[in-house]
Amino acid sequence: MKLYYSPLACSLADHIALREAGFALDLERVDLKTHRTETGRDFHQVSAKGYVPVLVLDDGEIVTENVAVLDWIATAAPKLSAGGRLGRTRTLEALTYITTEIHHAFKPMWRGGAADQKAAAGTKVTALLALPAADMQGDYLFGDRPTVADFYLFVMLLWAERFGVETPGSLEAMRDRMRARPAVRAAMVYEGLLPGETATP
Numbered sequence: 001m002k003l004y005y006s007p008l009a010c011s012l013a014d015h016i017a018l019r020e021a022g023f024a025l026d027l028e029r030v031d032l033k034t035h036r037t038e039t040g041r042d043f044h045q046v047s048a049k050g051y052v053p054v055l056v057l058d059d060g061e062i063v064t065e066n067v068a069v070l071d072w073i074a075t076a077a078p079k080l081s082a083g084g085r086l087g088r089t090r091t092l093e094a095l096t097y098i099t100t101e102i103h104h105a106f107k108p109m110w111r112g113g114a115a116d117q118k119a120a121a122g123t124k125v126t127a128l129l130a131l132p133a134a135d136m137q138g139d140y141l142f143g144d145r146p147t148v149a150d151f152y153l154f155v156m157l158l159w160a161e162r163f164g165v166e167t168p169g170s171l172e173a174m175r176d177r178m179r180a181r182p183a184v185r186a187a188m189v190y191e192g193l194l195p196g197e198t199a200t201p
């Protein structure tokens, strides 16, 4: 399968999840300013939506929208979903909160909003992070192993770090724990997010 990604974009969650699942993976970087891929392809020809993540399955089916892509990965690799009778529902519940509330709240920061809009966005993100911080059931959201929701939350925590957003201590600790995982590290090195470290395929 192939993942279209952009460094430090929300597609990093999918990149990490696919590595954690142990799937064979092709990666193609997308320049989100020009909408060209690293092979020179017009990204709009891959997906009319023009944004990452885009996952191309081995049978050629294309999956877009981060929640759908992460749900596909967690269905294919159930160890990356919350357990129990409502496991998938709880995972989707967390993913939806992250995408519609937290990810959305970052928009003024990525889109060059005015200083006061960025400050307000930072305050909002801090408030929104209180909920997952309170919900942690161990080292991660659903216990002692990470799910796809933790990978998406991790990307939000990297964004919070980048923009200097105040973050609950328990989530800072989770961010550090996550960074130490080999698959997470490999994905970050590949995307050039750990300067000085060598990329792995």
Ligand SMILES: N[C@@H](CCC(=O)N[C@@H](CS)C(=O)NCC(=O)O)C(=O)O
Pocket (backbone or CB within 6 Å): 009, 010, 011, 032, 050, 051, 052, 053, 064, 065, 066, 067, 099
């Ligand atoms: N609704 C989409 C939004 C994804 C999204 O915001 N992707 C950003 C990177 S984090 C992007 O590709 N932006 C480029 C653009 O909109 O042109 C999803 O949930 O997957």
